[in-house]
Amino acid sequence: MTTPVGTTELRELVLPVHANHRGTLFAGQGLQLMSKAAFLAARGLAQREVVMAEVTSVSFLSPVPVGYQLVLRGWVSRIGRCSMTVCVTGLADVPGVPAEEVLKGVFEMVAVDAAGRPAAIDRSYLDKEAA
Secondary structure, three states: OOOOOOEEEEEEEOOHHHEOOOOEEOHHHHHHHHHHHHHHHHHHHHOOOEEEEEEEEEEEOOOOEOOOEEEEEEEEEEEOOOEEEEEEEEEEEEOOEEEEEEEEEEEEEEEEOOOOOEOOOOOHHHHHHHO
């Protein structure tokens, strides 16, 4: 199964090692997983290495108990010369319970060259897919 360029989907089981003292997903772990989804979506679109420049917004909408599955979906919503905006949502579910949106965030990612300097995003392959 392939996903469209500039999108990603990650699945993670919330284990006790990911939890806070209340038995729910620790916010730092949630932010780490969202940033991984943003990185993978941006790198897939840019077809080169990327770095995070900014976290525009992050919302923790509901607690995620240990034992729930967390599905993170990331997609590039804006492409600049070297930068991209990536939106990430997180849905949590457990068998027998409908999925609920529990996390969301917006990340600014920058394509970089081997020296870590901003590098232009090649759009030629994107234009061919749209045709």
